[in-house]
Amino acid sequence: MKIIDLIKKDVDRKHFSFEVLPPLKGTGTEKLFNTIDKLRDFEPLFINITTHHSEYTYKELDNGLLERQSVRRRPGTIAIAAAIQNKFDIPVQPHIICSGATIEDIEYELLDLQFLGISNLLLLRGDKAKDDKSFKATNGGHLHTTDLIKQVNKFNDGFFEDGTKIKCSGQKFDYGVACYPEKHEESPNIEMDLKYLKEKQDLGAEYAVTQLFYDNNKFFSFIKRAREMGITIPIIPGIKPFTKTSQLNIVPKTFHCDIPDELAREAIKCETDDEAKQLGIEWATSQCEELYKAGVHSVHFYTVSAVDSVRKIVNKLL
Template identity: 50%
Template sequence: MTAAELVLKNKETKFSFELLPPLKGNDIEKVYKTIESLKEFDPQFINITSHREEFSFVTNDKGLIEKRIIRKRPGTVAVAASIQNKFGIKVIPHIIGRGFTKSETEYALIDLNFLGIHDILVLRGDDTHKDKYPARTEECNQYAIDLANQVNDFNRGKYLDGTANEPVATPFAYGVAGYPERHEEAPNMDSDLLHLKAKVDAGAEYVMTQMFFDNKKYFDFVDKCRAIGITVPIIPGIKPITTANQLTILPKIFSCEIPEAFAKEIRKCKDNDAVKQVGVEWCTQQSLELKKHGVPIIHYYTMMATQSVRKVAEAVY
C-alpha cells in the first residue's frame, strides 16, 4: 500500500515524522534512538531527508585557495533501508534534483527498487549554490517536475542511456512539496499553485506541506488547491520551535511566518528550556485543531526536536 493509499484510508488523524541521516562518519544509533522514542505513536511512515553537496575553501599545500565539495549527510538510501528492515515501518526517502546528477538519481532509484522501497518524496532541492557549478547544473534536474518525469520514465522502464526494459514490477509512488505561504521564488500564490498542479498532474499522489505555524494558512491553501482541481491528499507538516533563534532563522530559511502571538511568548522566555515549553504548547494546539478538522495525518519535522515532538504526540495521540 502506498503512502497516499494509507493516508486516504485513515478514519482518524495519524502520525508521521521526518528524520535527518546521521552526519558523515557517525553511526545510525542516534537515528534508531529517535525512532524508538516515537514508534509507540504508530507512525504510518518516516521521511528520510536528502542533502546536496556543500563547498568549503581551504589552503592547499602550495598555498593556493582550493574549493572542495563535501557532503555532510550522505546515505539517505542506506538509512531508509536500514530503518525499514529494522522497524518494519514504511520509509519515504527524499529524492532531490539540484545537487544530484540525473545519473545519480537513476542509480538511487535502481537501489531503492532493488531494496523494495517504492515510496519517495520528489523535491527540487535548495538552490544554495546558484551559478557555482554551471557544468554540473546541466546534468541535474532543475525543477521538481523534471525529477518527477525522470521517475515516470524509470517506472516505464526507460533509462538515461536510451535502453528500454519492461516497466518496473512495483512503480515508484511519489509525493511533492506544497507551500501554504508561497514558494519564495514564485511571483505570486496563483503561479505557485499552477506549478503544484503540474506536479500533481504528472503523477504526484499527495502533497506534503512546508512547515507553517498558523493553521489558517494551511486551511486556505487546501481550499485554493481544491478550487483549481488538486484532489490528492494535502498533508500538513509542522514543527515545535525549540530555540529562541529559530524565531528569525526558520522564517528566513523556510519562508514561513510566525504569528505575533507566538513570537511574543517566545520573546518572553528567559532561556531555551522555556522556549521549548512554549514551542510544545503551540505545536500541540496546532495539532489538536488540525485533528479537529479531520486531517488524515499530521507530519512532524523533528530537526533535532525529538523530545518536543514526543511531548506533542503524547498530548494529541
C-alpha cells in the same frame, strides 16, 4: 504498502508521520535509531528520510588561494531508509532530489531502491548551493521537480532516460511532492506556486507534504486556493515545534515562514530555552488539534532538534 493508501486508511483516527536526517559522515546510526525508538510506539504512518547530495566548502591552497570543493556531509539516505525499514518494519520514504545529482545518478538510485524493495518516494528539487544566488542544475541533471517526475514516470514505464528499455522492470514507484503554504521563496506569488503543484499532480504526484508553518490560517487559505485550482490530492501539514528563543529570528529566515504575532509575543517573554520549548509544545499541540478538528487526518512532524517535543505533542493528541 503505498503511502497514499496509508493516508486514506482509517480516516477517523489521528495519524502522524515524521522526518529524520541521515547521520553525518563518519558517525553511526545510534542517535537516529534512538529517535525512531522514541516515536515508534505511536505507530507512525511512515518515516521520511532527507537527502543532501552536496555542499560547498573552501580549502585554502598552499598559494593562499581558496578552492571551492563539493562535499557530501550526509551520505547514505537509501542505505538508511533500508536499515530503518528492516529494523523497525515501518514504511519509509526517502527523498530523491535534483540538487547535486545527474540523471544517471538518479537512475542508479532508483535501481538501488527497487533492489531494496523501497517504492515510496518524495520527489524534490532540493536546495540551491549556499553561495549561489539561484538554483543551478548539476551538469547532466534536472532543473525542476517536474523533470524529475517525468524521469521517474519513464522509469516506471520500463525505460531509462536515454530510451533504453529496462529488461527486468521491478515494482513501480509511488511518490509525493512538497508544497508551501506561504509560497516557495523563489516563487513570485502563491498563484504560480499552486500552478506548479497542479502540474506535479497532473504528472502523477499522489499527495503533497507542506513546508513547516506556525499559522494555521495560512494553511487553510492555501488549501482553499489549491482546491479552487483543481488540486485534489491529499495535502499533509508539516509541523515543527518551536524549541529555542533564537528560533524567533532564525526560523523565518531559514524556512521563509511567518511567526504569528501571538506566538512572537509569547516567545519574547521566554527567558530560557526550556520556557521556549514548553511554549513550542503548547503551540504545536494547539495547531494540531485545530488541524484535526478541521478534517486533517494526518500531520507530518519535522523532528530535527525537537524529538522530545514531538513525543510530548503526540502523547497529548492521541
